[in-house]
Amino acid sequence: MPRQINLASRPSGWPTPDDFDLVEVDLPAPQEGQVLVRNLFMSVDPYMRGRMNDVKSYVPPFRLGEPLDGGAVGEVVESRAPGLKTGDLVLHGFGWREQAVLDAARVRRVEPIEGVSPSAYLGVLGMPGLTAYVGLLDIAEFKEGEAVFVSGAAGAVGSLVGQIAELKGASWVVGSAGSDEKVAHLREIGFDAAFNYRNGPVGEQLRQAAPDGVDVYFDNVGAEHLEAAIDSLRTGGRVAMCGAIAVYNATEPPCAPRNLFQAVGKRLTLRGFIVGDHSTRMPDMIAEVGGWLREGRITADETVVEGLENAPEAFIGLLSGANTGKMVVRL
Amino acid sequence: MPRQINLASRPSGWPTPDDFDLVEVDLPAPQEGQVLVRNLFMSVDPYMRGRMNDVKSYVPPFRLGEPLDGGAVGEVVESRAPGLKTGDLVLHGFGWREQAVLDAARVRRVEPIEGVSPSAYLGVLGMPGLTAYVGLLDIAEFKEGEAVFVSGAAGAVGSLVGQIAELKGASWVVGSAGSDEKVAHLREIGFDAAFNYRNGPVGEQLRQAAPDGVDVYFDNVGAEHLEAAIDSLRTGGRVAMCGAIAVYNATEPPCAPRNLFQAVGKRLTLRGFIVGDHSTRMPDMIAEVGGWLREGRITADETVVEGLENAPEAFIGLLSGANTGKMVVRL
Numbered sequence: 108m109p110r111q112i113n114l115a116s117r118p119s120g121w122p123t124p125d126d127f128d129l130v131e132v133d134l135p136a137p138q139e140g141q142v143l144v145r146n147l148f149m150s151v152d153p154y155m156r157g158r159m160n161d162v163k164s165y166v167p168p169f170r171l172g173e174p175l176d177g178g179a180v181g182e183v184v185e186s187r188a189p190g191l192k193t194g195d196l197v198l199h200g201f202g203w204r205e206q207a208v209l210d211a212a213r214v215r216r217v218e219p220i221e222g223v224s225p226s227a228y229l230g231v232l233g234m235p236g237l238t239a240y241v242g243l244l245d246i247a248e249f250k251e252g253e254a255v256f257v258s259g260a261a262g263a264v265g266s267l268v269g270q271i272a273e274l275k276g277a278s279w280v281v282g283s284a285g286s287d288e289k290v291a292h293l294r295e296i297g298f299d300a301a302f303n304y305r306n307g308p309v310g311e312q313l314r315q316a317a318p319d320g321v322d323v324y325f326d327n328v329g330a331e332h333l334e335a336a337i338d339s340l341r342t343g344g345r346v347a348m349c350g351a352i353a354v355y356n357a358t359e360p361p362c363a364p365r366n367l368f369q370a371v372g373k374r375l376t377l378r379g380f381i382v383g384d385h386s387t388r389m390p391d392m393i394a395e396v397g398g399w400l401r402e403g404r405i406t407a408d409e410t411v412v413e414g415l416e417n418a419p420e421a422f423i424g425l426l427s428g429a430n431t432g433k434m435v436v437r438l
Numbered sequence: 439m440p441r442q443i444n445l446a447s448r449p450s451g452w453p454t455p456d457d458f459d460l461v462e463v464d465l466p467a468p469q470e471g472q473v474l475v476r477n478l479f480m481s482v483d484p485y486m487r488g489r490m491n492d493v494k495s496y497v498p499p500f501r502l503g504e505p506l507d508g509g510a511v512g513e514v515v516e517s518r519a520p521g522l523k524t525g526d527l528v529l530h531g532f533g534w535r536e537q538a539v540l541d542a543a544r545v546r547r548v549e550p551i552e553g554v555s556p557s558a559y560l561g562v563l564g565m566p567g568l569t570a571y572v573g574l575l576d577i578a579e580f581k582e583g584e585a586v587f588v589s590g591a592a593g594a595v596g597s598l599v600g601q602i603a604e605l606k607g608a609s610w611v612v613g614s615a616g617s618d619e620k621v622a623h624l625r626e627i628g629f630d631a632a633f634n635y636r637n638g639p640v641g642e643q644l645r646q647a648a649p650d651g652v653d654v655y656f657d658n659v660g661a662e663h664l665e666a667a668i669d670s671l672r673t674g675g676r677v678a679m680c681g682a683i684a685v686y687n688a689t690e691p692p693c694a695p696r697n698l699f700q701a702v703g704k705r706l707t708l709r710g711f712i713v714g715d716h717s718t719r720m721p722d723m724i725a726e727v728g729g730w731l732r733e734g735r736i737t738a739d740e741t742v743v744e745g746l747e748n749a750p751e752a753f754i755g756l757l758s759g760a761n762t763g764k765m766v767v768r769l
């Protein structure tokens with residue numbers, strides 16, 4: 108029988124394996140208009156942590172005793188829906204399970220790309236790619252010749268932000284990450300400077316890595332990183348607020364940034380965004396980033412974990428930075 | 439001999455009268471191209487507190503042992519400059535002194551308005567008026583039908599923000615101020631709701647005063663007020679960050695807002711601004727706000743302190759909220 112992962116309990120602070128239940132399920136046969144999909148890859152993403160809390164947010168919370176969900180790419184194994192046939196590659200929102208019976212309206216057929224893993228649709232050509240693209244270009248209004256700082260730079264979104272900025276003519280791109288190996292890797296994929304935030308105060312390291320300051324900060328982390336960025340932002344600087352991974356597991360709200368009043372004198376703009384509002388930009392992103400991908404000008408890092416039974420640990424690992432680039436689980 | 443006020447010492451935390459020196463000066467006679475101006479009114483403004491610190495900001499710090507400066511309106515008593523004659527009303531940046539000898543390029547001739555004190559050019563038709571106008575309409579992008587919260591609402595800028603929002607069709611306007619008298623006054627000049635922030639937690643009082651939340655927050659205060667506003671802002675809300683009077687005298691940076699990460703899920707925009715960048719909007723403001731003023735549709739509150747010798751106390755009083763509306767000193 109196919110397996111799925113249910114939410115066993117709501118984590119307080121850091122999630123643990125006990126918060127997840129691996130169960131077998133008896134799937135019904137697809138009805139008229141439905142397909143049976145075998146998932147090939149599922150995504151684990153930081154925003155899922157928020158949905159494990161019982162609080163209203165921009166997406167509803169996960170329910171106790173029911174399967175988690177999230178981005179997945181799979182193969183149609185049985186179709187009773189017109190326009191979809193066995194063997195089709197589909198993208199959908201029912202991850203955390205090996206198989207799913209879905210209405211045709213809930214899946215989107217995607218083209219296999221030669222030499223590129225289908226998991227790209229969960230990463231560089233999917234939500235993380237669009238997040239990086241929209242956040243940098245539309246929200247932070249990055250312009251050629253500007254200097255960019257991105258936190259969580261070795262993550263799925265961050266590594267694309269830095270590379271897109273370089274490809275679009277940034278004067279300087281700095282990334283922060285959580286290990287020396289990741290920092291070395293960022294330099295390899297084209298970052299001008301990078302530092303390990305565990306090696307010392309973020310503010311000091313950022314000042315050394317970008318002595319002339321930055322124009323744009325793409326924030327995946329919040330708290331101390333955001334405070335450091337505000338100190339380093341030049342007049343007219345912009346912050347794209349994408350996530351706050353430093354805050355997700357905090358049981359007490361962090362006492363930062365304490366320097367937000369600098370936004371007045373420096374004329375800063377801080378703007379939060381949710382990628383789901385910007386799906387109309389998906390074709391632009393796929394055209395531009397897909398082109399760079401085919402030309403070998405962009406590196407789409409992936410960390411692949413094997414097997415649904417390891418998905419909870421993949422997710423917990425993601426929150427502590429065990430991944431380089433997009434973290435996916437192969438099912 | 440005319441008198442002026444010098445900066446005697448840089449305040450640590452709250453300024454005290456000892457930080458100011460009242461001195462007599464022997465002014466030179468005006469040279470070719472200069473005028474001698476007798477000041478009628480000088481402005482005290484919160485931003486002056488920042489200039490008393492020895493830190494680089496968007497305006498240079500005041501210098502020890504030299505006169506303070508700031509907005510003033512005066513009368514030409516002797517002119518050696520073409521285009522300016524005795525009796526002309528002029529606006530300039532050399533307040534904190536009874537008289538000044540100035541190059542003609544440093545003064546701007548303004549028209550006396552019948553029935554309106556010349557001090558209006560320091561308030562509703564001056565920098566505070568432009569700050570309210572630009573901050574609400576351009577920075578926060580207020581639109582008809584939206585709900586607005588303004589802190590420091592009984593101040594020079596805040597009282598105009600609330601009234602402009604009402605005149606432009608706000609669905610709900612809430613103000614906070616520091617005394618029950620000011621709160622009562624805000625209701626008289628057209629605010630839909632108002633509360634005294636000293637009477638209880640700002641967040642709770644704001645939720646009661648605007649149970650459906652707000653779309654725009656005009657921030658004059660920072661810290662706890664900003665945190666409360668972030669909690670109450672609706673999806674897509676905007677903050678015009680104008681000042682942070684709660685922070686100016688703080689020797690430790692305040693530990694707020696601790697909820698800034700909400701900007702992501704709520705798609706908030708926080709934008710700092712300095713009115714000096716927006717002087718091109720002055721004619722629009724004077725046309726629109728001046729029209730309301732003549733029609734008696736806007737209340738331009740003023741608190742007038744008499745005599746240069748009382749200017750330091752006027753300024754210190756301003757920082758603790760001793761004013762309703764624009765605080766000026768009559769010289």
